[in-house]
Structure formats: C-alpha cells, structure tokens
C-alpha cells in the first residue's frame with residue numbers, strides 16, 4: 001500500500017488583485033506572474049505536491065517566484081485564492097484545511113504546524129524572554145501546566161544550544177543565529193508533525209548558517225519531523241532536502257529527488273541555477 005502523505009497540496013493558487021478579462025482565462029500563458037493589463041499578481045499558480053513523513057522537501061526559486069507566498073498560505077498567514085490542502089494528522093486527511101473556520105485554522109497552526117520565518121521578528125516577541133516565547137505556543141495549544149511548560153522550554157533551548165543561563169533573556173539581545181535557534185525551539189514546542197522553514201539562514205554569516213543547517217538536519221533525523229525548507233540558495237537545498245521543487249513565476253517548473261534535480265536539471269532556469277553553483 002502506498003504511504004499516505006503527511007501533507008497533500010492540490011492546485012493552490014494565490015493572486016493579489018481581481019484579475020481581468022485579459023488574464024483570467026489566459027493565466028497559464030502569462031509570460032511572468034502578473035497581468036500587464038490589470039496588474040494582478042499571480043503569486044502561486046496551481047501548485048501541487050505531497051510531503052511524506054520524515055522527509056525534507058526543498059523549495060527553491062529566484063526572488064519573487066512565490067516561495068514565501070506558498071509558505072504563508074500553508075501557515076494561514078495568507079488566505080489562498082483557490083486550492084486544496086490535506087493533513088494526515090487532521091481529520092484523517094479527509095478535510096480541506098483551507099476551507100476550515102479561522103478557529104480550526106488556529107488549532108491546526110497550534111497543534112500540527114510549526115513555522116520558522118526568515119525574519120525572527122515575525123516569529124518571536126523580541127522583548128519577551130526566550131522561555132516565554134516558547135511557552136506562548138504551548139499556551140496557545142491549550143497547555144496550562146506552568147512547570148511542565150517550563151521544563152519543555154528548557155529542554156528545547158538546550159536542544160537548540162541556547163545556554164540555559166540566557167533563557168530568561170529577550171531574543172532582542174541575541175545574535176541572528178541565536179534568534180533563529182529560539183524560533184526553531186518555539187516552532188518545535190508542540191511536537192508538530194510538519195515544520196515550515198522559510199529562508200531561515202538567509203542573511204546569517206556562513207559559519208552561523210552552517211550551525212543552523214546542522215541543527216535542522218539533526219532535529220529532522222532525531223524527531224523524524226516532515227519539513228518544507230524554502231531557500232533561494234541551492235547550496236542550502238542540497239544540504240538539507242531529500243526532494244526538491246523548483247518554482248518560477250508562481251509555478252512549479254521541476255521536481256524530483258534533489259540529487260536528480262541537481263545532476264540532471266531539465267528546465268533551462270534550473271540549469272542556470274545549478275551551473276551558477278558550480
């Protein structure tokens with residue numbers, strides 16, 4: 001029997017703007033991701049993929065290709081225009097999560113998904129202690145046991161190598177790499193089966209970047225969490241992802257095992273990306 005994906009996404013589209021006669025019917029033929037007549041932006045167009053248990057799925061593409069919009073849509077930060085999504089851990093994978101009520105979406109976010117943003121200010125309250133930041137996600141999920149939450153927060157901070165004597169400090173005092181590690185700890189606090197990571201190492205020094213990537217890899221190995229890792233950097237994708245999706249102008253133009261995509265890129269754009277890495 002085929003393994004059931006932890007997450008199934010079908011025909012996810014997100015547009016900014018109403019569309020017009022020119023673009024509504026010819027969307028797929030648009031040269032770029034926007035309509036030259038009404039200026040509607042088609043940030044994601046008919047994106048479909050499956051995510052399997054324990055795997056890391058990489059999403060790579062140039063700036064503006066729709067990667068962040070896809071991640072925000074999956075985490076309900078953005079409301080999609082159309083499409084379907086199913087989580088194996090929600091209603092047996094039989095209910096389209098995108099048409100659920102806001103209350104149910106919040107519950108899905110709290111119980112099943114974790115998100116790590118490129119900008120730590122989106123994921124953390126910079127003036128609250130790291131401990132409170134992690135506890136916040138546990139409280140949102142309904143936990144009311146202070147001692148239990150505290151213990152879990154300490155355990156996670158230790159796991160992501162934040163010295164415990166700094167756990168009561170606010171992330172605003174931390175370096176970029178440390179802030180990302182606190183975000184990772186927070187995202188993991190409810191043991192989510194699916195973790196979303198959006199350009200989490202972009203902007204960090206190379207050595208700090210390597211530490212954070214190592215941490216992500218270790219966590220995936222130990223906890224067998226399924227992850228979607230978005231990056232414009234193929235080197236990051238090569239290090240982390242089992243399978244890779246390449247996006248261009250809001251669409252998936254290529255997908256496959258990461259080694260396969262890197263060694264034998266089919267699309268002209270992927271070829272350019274790969275050769276720029278050599």
Ligand SMILES: Nc1ncnc2c1ncn2[C@@H]1O[C@H](COP(=O)(O)OP(=O)(O)OP(=O)(O)O)[C@@H](O)[C@H]1O
Pocket residue numbers: 016033041042043061062063064065066067068069070232
């Ligand atoms: N709130 C918004 N309103 C209008 N257009 C938007 C909005 N958010 C994103 N877009 C547009 O959607 C398209 C996809 O953007 P998105 O941020 O998803 O790309 P990306 O691949 O993540 O790029 P980057 O790596 O630079 O963040 C772009 O053309 C962008 O300008």
